[in-house]
Amino acid sequence: MKDSDPDRKSSSFHNSGNWQEKSADVDLKQVRPYGDTLNDGQIQLSFTLPVPPGPEAREAGRTLLDKLGLKEVEVVHSRDLGENFTFLIAYGRCPVSVDFTKIEVARATTTTMSFEEINSFIADKLKRQIRVVGACTGTDAHTVGLDAIMNMKGYAGEYGLERYSGFATWNLGSQVPNERLISKAVEVEADALLVSQVVTQKNVHVKNLTELVELLEAEGIRDEFLLVVGGPRLSHELALELGFDAGFGPGTTPPEVASYLAQKLAEE
Amino acid sequence: MKDSDPDRKSSSFHNSGNWQEKSADVDLKQVRPYGDTLNDGQIQLSFTLPVPPGPEAREAGRTLLDKLGLKEVEVVHSRDLGENFTFLIAYGRCPVSVDFTKIEVARATTTTMSFEEINSFIADKLKRQIRVVGACTGTDAHTVGLDAIMNMKGYAGEYGLERYSGFATWNLGSQVPNERLISKAVEVEADALLVSQVVTQKNVHVKNLTELVELLEAEGIRDEFLLVVGGPRLSHELALELGFDAGFGPGTTPPEVASYLAQKLAEE
Amino acid sequence: MAELEVDEKLVADCHKAAAEIADGVDSFISGLTTTSVERTVIRLLGVNGVDADKVPVPNIMVDQLKEAELLNEGAAHCLGKALLAGSYEVEGLARAVARGEAYLPDLIKQCRASREEVTSFVSDLVEAKAGKIKKTRQEREELKKELSTGPRPWLYVIVATGNIYEDVRQARAAARQGADIIAVIRSTAQSLLDYVPYGPTTEGFGGTYATQENFRIMREALDEVGQEVGRYIQLVNYCSGLCMPEIAALGALERLDMMLNDAMYGILFRDINMKRTFIDQYFSRLINAYAGIIINTGEDNYLTTADSLTEAHTVIASQFINQELARRSCLPPELMGLGHAFEIDPALEDGFLLELAQAQLVRQLFPEAPLKYMPPTKYMTGDIFQGHLQDGMFNLASIITGQGIQLLGMLTEAIHTPFIQDRALSLDNARYIFNNCRNLGQELEFKSGGRIQARADEVLKETAEMLAEIGKKGLIPSLEEGIFAGIKRPRTGGKGSDGVLECSRHYYNPFADLFRKELSSQ
Amino acid sequence: MAELEVDEKLVADCHKAAAEIADGVDSFISGLTTTSVERTVIRLLGVNGVDADKVPVPNIMVDQLKEAELLNEGAAHCLGKALLAGSYEVEGLARAVARGEAYLPDLIKQCRASREEVTSFVSDLVEAKAGKIKKTRQEREELKKELSTGPRPWLYVIVATGNIYEDVRQARAAARQGADIIAVIRSTAQSLLDYVPYGPTTEGFGGTYATQENFRIMREALDEVGQEVGRYIQLVNYCSGLCMPEIAALGALERLDMMLNDAMYGILFRDINMKRTFIDQYFSRLINAYAGIIINTGEDNYLTTADSLTEAHTVIASQFINQELARRSCLPPELMGLGHAFEIDPALEDGFLLELAQAQLVRQLFPEAPLKYMPPTKYMTGDIFQGHLQDGMFNLASIITGQGIQLLGMLTEAIHTPFIQDRALSLDNARYIFNNCRNLGQELEFKSGGRIQARADEVLKETAEMLAEIGKKGLIPSLEEGIFAGIKRPRTGGKGSDGVLECSRHYYNPFADLFRKELSSQ
Numbered sequence A, B: 001m002k003d004s005d006p007d008r009k010s011s012s013f014h015n016s017g018n019w020q021e022k023s024a025d026v027d028l029k030q031v032r033p034y035g036d037t038l039n040d041g042q043i044q045l046s047f048t049l050p051v052p053p054g055p056e057a058r059e060a061g062r063t064l065l066d067k068l069g070l071k072e073v074e075v076v077h078s079r080d081l082g083e084n085f086t087f088l089i090a091y092g093r094c095p096v097s098v099d100f101t102k103i104e105v106a107r108a109t110t111t112t113m114s115f116e117e118i119n120s121f122i123a124d125k126l127k128r129q130i131r132v133v134g135a136c137t138g139t140d141a142h143t144v145g146l147d148a149i150m151n152m153k154g155y156a157g158e159y160g161l162e163r164y165s166g167f168a169t170w171n172l173g174s175q176v177p178n179e180r181l182i183s184k185a186v187e188v189e190a191d192a193l194l195v196s197q198v199v200t201q202k203n204v205h206v207k208n209l210t211e212l213v214e215l216l217e218a219e220g221i222r223d224e225f226l227l228v229v230g231g232p233r234l235s236h237e238l239a240l241e242l243g244f245d246a247g248f249g250p251g252t253t254p255p256e257v258a259s260y261l262a263q264k265l266a267e268e
Numbered sequence C, D: 001m002a003e004l005e006v007d008e009k010l011v012a013d014c015h016k017a018a019a020e021i022a023d024g025v026d027s028f029i030s031g032l033t034t035t036s037v038e039r040t041v042i043r044l045l046g047v048n049g050v051d052a053d054k055v056p057v058p059n060i061m062v063d064q065l066k067e068a069e070l071l072n073e074g075a076a077h078c079l080g081k082a083l084l085a086g087s088y089e090v091e092g093l094a095r096a097v098a099r100g101e102a103y104l105p106d107l108i109k110q111c112r113a114s115r116e117e118v119t120s121f122v123s124d125l126v127e128a129k130a131g132k133i134k135k136t137r138q139e140r141e142e143l144k145k146e147l148s149t150g151p152r153p154w155l156y157v158i159v160a161t162g163n164i165y166e167d168v169r170q171a172r173a174a175a176r177q178g179a180d181i182i183a184v185i186r187s188t189a190q191s192l193l194d195y196v197p198y199g200p201t202t203e204g205f206g207g208t209y210a211t212q213e214n215f216r217i218m219r220e221a222l223d224e225v226g227q228e229v230g231r232y233i234q235l236v237n238y239c240s241g242l243c244m245p246e247i248a249a250l251g252a253l254e255r256l257d258m259m260l261n262d263a264m265y266g267i268l269f270r271d272i273n274m275k276r277t278f279i280d281q282y283f284s285r286l287i288n289a290y291a292g293i294i295i296n297t298g299e300d301n302y303l304t305t306a307d308s309l310t311e312a313h314t315v316i317a318s319q320f321i322n323q324e325l326a327r328r329s330c331l332p333p334e335l336m337g338l339g340h341a342f343e344i345d346p347a348l349e350d351g352f353l354l355e356l357a358q359a360q361l362v363r364q365l366f367p368e369a370p371l372k373y374m375p376p377t378k379y380m381t382g383d384i385f386q387g388h389l390q391d392g393m394f395n396l397a398s399i400i401t402g403q404g405i406q407l408l409g410m411l412t413e414a415i416h417t418p419f420i421q422d423r424a425l426s427l428d429n430a431r432y433i434f435n436n437c438r439n440l441g442q443e444l445e446f447k448s449g450g451r452i453q454a455r456a457d458e459v460l461k462e463t464a465e466m467l468a469e470i471g472k473k474g475l476i477p478s479l480e481e482g483i484f485a486g487i488k489r490p491r492t493g494g495k496g497s498d499g500v501l502e503c504s505r506h507y508y509n510p511f512a513d514l515f516r517k518e519l520s521s522q
């Protein structure tokens, strides 16, 4: 509404609405899900219950979501999965809100530099190459993610570490036992270990990663390396929890990792 | 495993598994969602938050679901919806369970009879036709559901009430004001009112249905009719809550309604 | 482009029958006007506003004229006279009427001008007002040139929150998500209101009231976001209902780009009186045509109640009729968004082949029309995953057959009016299918003598037969017999018949005359 | 059926080059055997069980023979001798070895039988054991006749909980949901184990260990549910890895119906030694052939690391090689489930046209093979709605081009191994698309000179060139250069090379001999 004459607004002849004003009413201290009306709390859910199909299964689903605290739950679909399992799709209203102004996300890097910047940063500050050893550890054979970070070719249009003049790299590939990774790291006097973990079923990644830290600690060499881990189900937070120095999740690009390593080593 | 020799089972030569036994372990008193392992509690969610996209939005989503009580929440997808909205897809583990042995679903009919059975039941027990007036009330113009129950042609291979010798029917069609429905019911001395409500946005159906009951009560004629309502978002439970005698949800067939009416009127 | 063999002889027969049918409609309504047409004229002359009870001034004026048996002269002439009485300009008069301070018949009595003076005065006024519509149209054309409207099929989504401010929020988000067209669905209540509500509204059910102010608010919001995303975002609303031409006028004034406008929808789906509908649709479409607004016809609705397999031909028969009636309102083919739908039971073996046959047939029968293709609705269920897939197959049929306007299906169709994310998912769906299969239609050929060709042949044959029969019988008796969607409507029944009036000998509708004259000279 | 024009001359060149390549492989491995082949022979002779440390008896036996430098004679001969020493029947011997009470070289020393006596004894034993496999095969054929296996493409889903009992639960549910084929995915760890784990297992990661007992449990569960749903549910597991032929043998004994079995997968994706792999694959496929088990080759894997657009021809080149090697293991075309995949970036304009070209080309190049078509995986994301749609387009490509075995994509591909409902949604997806588009392929024709034809021409030409080059250079040097999936493997590197042995002059593998004899006489 460009017109600001207060009189015109109140008159039924120019009873007008100002959408800019009316739309800017989200309370970031109390953010709730939004379906089609601010704070309606609408949320979609789907899950399977190990019970036979029928109205009772639907009602069990509704009750479950009630107990979870959702309001006005509606089960909109159910499907017999056989063997006394029933799949349910439901909608409900989420009663809780989140204070968006308080959300903070731990991140590994503060400033991501470019390929050239990183190389000259390393040349200036460290005056030597950074030595990194990478591996997909345990039984994990998913090499694409680690290769994306380490190999020449890189990822998403960005060169991998191998291409950087500032890095010397050893990519051990897939299904590398933690012991072999450590012995290689010791052998080449690595600055950093880059571990990739893609398979997460039954939390096998947590097991593998914890074991690596324990082995390093047992040998008393934990502090000789920056310990970095990446993978589609990984976050910086989880990495810290597990005793790593940094974690990188889905969509990570090589410069992010390179910048982190360079800056972190420069700090020391 | 058909073999029951206990000795063989313990021997490493015939170390065997009995899947029938191992699979029959669902505790119906404590039913939880099932993804791929009993009691894993896995549940899928999706919703939009009115916050700009980015890691903070994902984290806000995670926090929200944490607050809802879900465990091991993972935000697996986020999409910028524009205008500072972000869509999120997440998985998590549901911490609550439901006692399936206690689930009871209120249902309108106990026994659904066939076309012939209903007609002879009415002829035997009531010795007259049941008179029903149907309408899509308020501004609702969705007639297909009511027609499915009332019209000759019926639904899902079952004739509609019009076809029954035991019923006399008046289908008033769409967008019928509650007042008109009532005056028609009085005029034809109806036994039952059949109301259909399909549009439920902003709970308009609750408003319409409540108004009908209030009007009937105001005129002191609420008890002269069986009050029945149906629609895709309706349940018997909700109908009872709103002061109706019965409610029918999605997939209702005419014989279910006819059986209910016949049995209920025979009771009186 | 894969092409079907189409029997041109049958097509010619269809066009001929449709012309005959339209002739019947013309004579059915000749010499008649409606209260809504007259309110429209009043609005177009610049009257607006409501009284203290929220009754719109155009309604008050028409009621006054009708009561005084003056309306048969045409509201334009009456208003001209009232203004020539000298006390008021248009705006002032509207305010005075709203305040109960002016009564048109009294003013008219005071007017001393001759008939010629009145017509000439009205004519000047009309020309000025028509000029504004023309300017609005030009403005649209310039904006479209400046920003472009996106490749076809255009991605059309609805907003339907009931609250114009939420609608705006969702519409702007949708534009950023990639939508080309935003339709604001109306509240369930509105089509049967015999007036147009006023001002911004926040309380609709299943949709938002169509008001001039709501149009303006949405237009402004979309223009702004359109600049940001670099596309001209087209805006849609509904003409149908008891206020068909009035809303068309508001759409023309507020630069809507498309309007749902079907010659028979009101009769069939809202039980509106036949005469009322046919008169109203004629003028409303003249307005649409003059404003350069694409109409969307509503044949898709037939298949939500009727059987999509056996009644497929009724959709096409209706398109021929809608098209012929639209032509008589001077709508050029490029503005005829003839509607059809993807509604065959997804459980049917080879059902997709039949959908392809229908979509391609319609495409070839109306080659210049920006066909409006409607998504699966009837067979959508609470299974949102399956629903998303059905919508994907709908998008595929569209890109193979080259439809013009793609109303996107929503995975939550069976559950609620769209949530903000539902639209985004649907836009992603359509973009993926359209892009990934962009030239699939160009690559394939329909097998001559195959199932698809056979289905198209069958449907066209049934269409021609149906039109021939309606031509023989007349449209009105056919509607009485329930020829479309199985819905029977008596000739004299339906809502709004009290708004149909005989025109006096001197009656004229200066806007209709001007629009027709200008449009037919193009 | 829409058909592409295929240059038959090029196809003939491809077959010729593949034969040359296979000749090279044959001479590369001639006169060699492996520890896994010998363990397989021991298993086929009836040895089973583990010792107190869970070491399988076949491994203990082979180690004993190897240590004593007897293995080059062939395990069959050695075992024959040990049995002829007189103290044990097969089962008793296995138990004694497990308990550490018997040492084969000692028994062999005690044996006084002549070479002829030993071979004849072994030969009788082998015939009896082979008869059991034949009976199992007949049993399958009878069950298939009794119950049918569902129309093609068969619906193939995986279970991968890591726990055989959960797998059973999910597999039985999947059968009821409409699955035709259940594949039990193996734990990430297993393919590099140089033994086959024992007994029922509940602790795998990303899959469940392949053990004979797990095979048996699943077979029994599927047979039971198959009776109830009236379909023979086919069971799949994996031969690949260091125990290729051993697992093939277990599959033959426990009536598996399909096995993942690729001549080069181990080399490329598990860094297994070339000689080891080529020797193992040869025998494992002989077993598959004798047991009537359909193999699934793994060319789809190339596209998970390599570019699906530029490397499409490598998939087909590899299929030619896999096919030729399979032929030499006496596999008839009906048992060759050659693998390929729908992995082109969904953001690519006209990407679906390219997928159609590839799928149709493969279909026409290997007309008798029950092609195994793999779903999108690489471009699946956490957007499960979009993913479901991608899977739908994959299903569409399959039904249009007439694939044989459809490994269903899961909407949660990028997230987790399938949940019970994911499978149901995928089955619904495939059933909807297959049924709704059942005869679409019959209805359409590919435009001659169009994009699809041009793509097929290009890919075939590149395939022929690639095969010619490999033919010239030899497969082994080509693999060293990283010709497939960009993965380079040195000839002498890789796991399991220590299990490759020279055969002695007297070496024989009586099962291989028998299978080959019977199969080639058919």
Ligand code: B12
Residues within 6 Å of the ligand: A139, A140, A141, A142, A143, A144, A145, A146, A148, A149, A155, A194, A195, A196, A197, A198, A199, A200, A201, A228, A229, A230, A231, A232, A233, A248, A249, A250, A251, A252, A253, A257, D160, D185, D186, D187, D188, D189, D205, D206, D207, D269, D301, D304, D305, D377, D378, D379, D380, D381, D412, D413, D414, D415, D416, D417, D418
């Ligand atoms: C390709 C693939 C394979 C290929 C792997 C080929 C290869 N050489 O890597 C093959 C076919 C061999 C394979 C096999 C298996 N796979 Co797989 N596979 C995939 C797939 C389709 C894509 C993975 C991928 O390449 N992503 C692309 C890369 C670029 O992304 P990324 O790994 O996330 O990496 C990025 C970041 O995470 C980060 N990052 C990753 N690592 C690191 C390390 C460091 C140091 C840093 C800084 C950053 C970083 O940076 C990268 C770039 O941004 C996924 C499904 C999917 N769509 O995600 C399944 C998937 C990962 N596989 C899975 C499984 C279970 C298996 C199997 C066990 C069985 C099976 N289902 O086939 C086998 C066995 C493999 C084994 N032993 O580990 C599951 C894992 C389930 C889970 N959550 O536990 C998935 C999710 C599929 C599924 N739904 O079942 N697989």
Ligand code: B12
Residues within 6 Å of the ligand: B139, B140, B141, B142, B143, B144, B145, B146, B148, B149, B155, B194, B195, B196, B197, B198, B199, B200, B201, B228, B229, B230, B231, B232, B233, B248, B249, B250, B251, B252, B253, B257, C160, C185, C186, C187, C188, C189, C205, C206, C207, C269, C301, C304, C305, C377, C378, C379, C380, C381, C412, C413, C414, C415, C416, C417, C418
């Ligand atoms: C067909 C249809 C229409 C047709 C209606 C034609 C007609 N004559 O009925 C048309 C095109 C005209 C239409 C218009 C509108 N529709 Co409409 N429509 C649908 C649609 C596609 C199918 C409904 C249907 O026919 N179902 C089939 C019948 C058989 O099922 P049913 O109604 O559930 O009935 C069964 C049971 O519920 C029960 N039952 C029902 N009534 C009764 C009564 C009694 C007494 C008993 C015992 C049992 C009973 O028995 C029936 C048989 O089992 C749904 C979406 C969908 N797929 O569900 C949207 C839908 C219902 N429409 C909707 C809306 C909003 C509208 C509009 C307002 C705007 C718009 N979006 O188009 C307009 C205005 C209508 C108005 N004034 O009410 C929304 C409602 C949202 C909500 N939850 O509030 C839906 C869900 C679509 C959406 N997602 O936006 N619609």
Ligand SMILES: Cc1ncc(COP(=O)(O)O)c(C=O)c1O
Residues within 6 Å of the ligand: C186, C187, C188, C191, C238, C239, C240, C241, C260, C261, C262, C265, C270, C296, C297, C298, C299, C301
């Ligand atoms: C032509 C036409 N007009 C109007 C509508 C909307 O109906 P209502 O009359 O409720 O606004 C539709 C519904 O889809 C339609 O197709």
Ligand SMILES: Cc1ncc(COP(=O)(O)O)c(C=O)c1O
Residues within 6 Å of the ligand: D186, D187, D188, D190, D191, D238, D239, D240, D241, D260, D261, D262, D265, D270, D296, D297, D298, D299, D301
């Ligand atoms: C031919 C073949 N074998 C085996 C596997 C499975 O790999 P693993 O070696 O981990 O069992 C695959 C993977 O898809 C395959 O294609």
